[in-house]
Amino acid sequence: MERFIMKDLIKWKNRKDRKPLVIKGVRQCGKTYILKQFGEENYEDTAYFNFEGNPALAARFEQDLDPKRIIMELGVLIGRKINQHKTLIIFDEIQFCNAALTSLKYFYEQTPEYHIVCAGSLIGITLSKPLSFPVGKVDFLTLRPMSFPEFIIANDEEMLFEYIRNLNTQDQIPQMFADKLITLYKTYLITGGMPEVVAKWKETEDISEVERIQDVILNAYELDFAKHAPVSDIPKLSLIWKSIPDQLSKESGKFVYGHVKPGARAKDLEDALQWLINAGMVYKVLKIEKPAMPLSAYSDPSYFKLYMADTGLLRRMSRLPASSIYKDSALYTEFKGAMTENFVLNELINLHGEVPFYWKSGNTAEVDFIVQLEERIFPIEVKASTNVKSRSLGVYREKYKPEISIRSSLMNFKMDEGLLNIPLYLIWNIEKFVNS
Template sequence: MKRLIINDLIKWKNRKDRKPLILKGVRQCGKTYILKLFGKENYKDVAYFNFEGNPALAKHFEQDLDPKRIIIELGVLNGKKINPQSTLIIFDEIQFSNAAITSLKYFYEQIPEYHIVCAGSLLGITLSRPLSFPVGKVDFLNLRPMCFYEFVLANGEEMLLEYIEKIDAKVQIPQMFADKFSTLFKTYLVTGGMPEVVASWVENKDVSEVERIQDVILNSYELDFAKHAPKTEFPKLSLIWKSIPDQLAKENGKFIYGHVKPGARAKDLEDALQWLVSAGMVYKVHKIEKPAIPLSAYSSPTFFKVYLADVGLLRRMSKLPASSIFEETHLYTEFKGAMTENYVLNELVNLHGDMPYYWKSGNTAEVDFIAQFEEKIVPIEVKASINVKSRSLGVYRDKYKPKVSVRASLLNLKVDEELLNVPLYMFWNVEKLI
């Protein structure tokens, strides 16, 4: 399946100031697959080393951190000489060797001609304690679950995407195409963007198999908590993780520590929550008081919402039947707003990696997201269907007079004065439309 990050990996390969690369991302988002594919398509050879369950490999880094010695010994393990420039070296699950993480500094300083990429569970890297993390000596890229654009590509609709990509903001999408995209969008809410889940859906179209794989992924996350977190922190990580669907389902969506565990306060749980954020498993969206640059200067550290990195896993954790999304039954009514918000947030983060904010004026009005596109601060209201009645965005527009406002819904593409209605299924193109 095509992943857009391949273009960034090629740019990394061609940079003169290239450093060892750490590909960050949550477990099961396709890091190993994409690095192997990148190596196969862009190098003469790939030398792959997996540190998980392989203490013998880690010992080659524990003797000392001499990169020239390590390269020779890795070549012996590989059964083939590792050549600079033409061999891609992959260190998988690198969080299982603190010495290997530290060694990246010496690879960069002493033998930068070798091309080294690393992958690992972000939670493991966050909670591991390297001898000395190679700050400033490594490059980073983020791989997230597949965005909706990549999901549509995986479903063989490249021509449809090319057509939509060229549409002007003032031109409506033909109904036949809109219906097709709407179905794909609803399917994406069911599957989410975990590559193994998407691959299963594309091949089998079997929701029960999709949910089986999602359950396996969710269980692997719980195992990661137990494997990497201190014993005292594991219960906190697990409780926060399991509370997120309930927190999002509440009317205002604000994260409340007391809903994780009765009587819990911020000081009891904030470190555990930050670990989940650092691991890329959850996203924190802070409230701002007013939309001004820099947005961070006007944000509140204590008022925030928490979302999941994958909307399909959110649906599965919520025990929401897939049929409810397509049938629009009452079972879906309560939760569809939160799921759609989570989807839009994931798409926004995929655009630049930047986290948006949300705006609230007392108890009278709330705008789901405030995002910055170059010099524009854009309010974004999210609606899960074609019913778009809401006064909150109107309150914001009257107060701040933004040059452009966005409403994401299932309505067709439309511009009404400075209000741009972007269909949820083409939100990946929102920056161009703005």
């Protein structure tokens, strides 16, 4: 399956100032697979090393951090020579060996001719701890669950993707194409973007098989709490994690600590919440009261919404039947807005890795997302269907007079006095549309 990060990996390979590369990303998003594919397609050889449960490998870094000795001994471990420039060295689950993390500094300073990439399902947790991490001596990339355009391609719709990628806001999408895109969009809400889930859907088109894989992933996340989190935080992590669907389904969507556990306050749960954020499992979207640059300066850290990194896992955790999404069941109406917002958020974060904000003015109006694209700020109102009435966006527009306001819904392209409707299945291309 095609992943857009491959282009960034090739750029890294060709850079003259290349440093060891660390790939961050939530568990099961495809880090190991993409690195092995990258090695197979761009190097003569790939030397793969996994630190999880491998003391013999970790021992290679205990004597000292001399990169030439380490390279020689790693070659002995795999039974072949590791060549400069020709071999891609993969350190997987590197967070299990602090010395290996530290060694990246010396690989960069003393043997930059070796190409080293590292991955770890909880590398964000590792980086948040006070370890001897080689700050400034490594490059970073983040791999997330498959985006919607990657999902389109994975479903053998490359020509459809090329067609919509070149659309402009002056175009009208023919209904037969719009119908196919809406079906793909609804399927994506069900499966999400975890590569194993998408592969199982493509192989079987069996929702029960999809949900079986999703349950395996969700169980693995819970096991990560027990294996890697501070003991005192484990019950809190589980409670926060399981409360997300319910919190999003509330009318305001605001995260309330007391809804996690009666009587709980921020100081009781904020460390556990930060663990989930560092692990890449959730996104924290802060409220702002004024759309001015930088947006972060006008945010309120105590008022936020919590979304998940994958819409498919959100749906599965909520136990929402797939048929409710395909049929637009009335019983799904209240949760539909939360699912749609989570989808749009994930696509926005895929643009540049930045989490947007949302705007709220007292109890009178609320706009789902506020994004900054270069030097321009755009409000984005998310609508789950073709019912696009929005008093809140009207209040925002009246107050701040934005150059362009965005509404994302299942409607076709439409520009109406500065209000641009972008179909939900095209929100990933927002940068092109606001500049066309």
